[in-house]
Amino acid sequence: MNASDRTPADLLRSALAADPGRPLITFYDDATGERVELSVATFANWVAKTSNLLQGDLAAEPGDRLALLLPAHWQSAVWLLAAASVGVTAEIGGDPADADLVVAGPDALAEARACGGERVALALRPLGGRFPQPPAGFADYAVEVPGQGDRFAPFAAVDPAAPALSVGGDVLTGAGLVERARADAARLGLAPGSRLLTGAGYDSWEGLSAGLYAPLAAGASVVLCRRLDQLPAAQLARRIESERVTVTTLLPVGDTGLEDSSNTGDDA
Structure with a gap:
């Protein structure tokens, strides 16, 4: 990039300018069988709408x-x-009681109620579906986001030296996040066209980097698999083949980076 x-x-802006039609995130939930693929352009549109919801x-x-x-x-990547x-x-995983606002999935609503600011709930249903019954005290993301604008302009310029992410x-x-993402991408051997498969969670830098930031920094794409540990080995092998995966990072290791990665072939 x-x-x-x-x-x-x-x-994200650079990825959009380079190749808006290429896949960026292919998401699997291996408990429900859900598969969603988002191109750079589609992902950027979700980000713009969510940014307008957040700011407006x-x-x-x-x-x-x-x-x-x-x-x-x-x-989660969109947010x-x-x-x-x-x-x-x-x-x-921040403390809602100390935060200005909270965004929570269906399993964290009780904890999220401690936030005194705005609260947003995500049902995390297939195709971005809404809650059957909106949770009391929360805005339902799937209800609020569709009507937001497709273009976003911040009211104030974002300072690269300001805190952007707190994890672990x-x-x-x-700027520090971008630097670390680039370093991880280089360590993994990611390049434009690479396809990285990961089952790591978003509760650590390693998982966030593999599941979003490193592929984004490299012009690559990610096959993000929730509950990948439930997938039999034969099905995993078929997924690697069908998704044209070139790098795998199944789980984060240690505190130093993405060291359990392996190249599975030439970049697509």
Whole structure:
């Protein structure tokens, strides 16, 4: 991507300019059989709508802290880039009581009620479906986001030196996040056209990097598999073949990076 990119939002803009039609995230839920594929353009549209919801309806602004209580999921990736686009710090597994707003999945609603600010709930149903009954005290993301604008412009420029992500006790600025993502991409051997398969969660830097940031920084794509550990070996092998996977990072290892990766063939 462009050497001048200094925030996650910059990485997405560069990806959109380079090849909007290529796949960016292919998401599987191996408990439900769900498969969703988002091109760069489709993902960027979701990010723009979510950014407008965040900045407009939820009145978030640079420096605000967002407690993100979501699993590894394509909609979680959307929220991470939307927060970066507005200048909000995404706190992975953050304490809702200390946050300015909270975004939670269906398994974290009770915890999320501790937030005194805006609360958004995600049903995480196939195709981005809404809750059958909206949870009391929460805005239903699937109800609120479709009507948002398809283009986003921040009210204030995002500072690359400001905190963008808090995970596992580390706080990364936008520029620091981009630098680490590029380093991870190089270590993994990711290049434009690479397809990385990962089953890592979004509760660590390693999982976030493999499941979003490193492929984005490299012009690659990710096959993000929730509950991959439930997949028999034969089905995993078929998925690697059918998705034209070139690099696998099934689970994060240690604290130093993505060291359990392996190349499975030439880049697609």
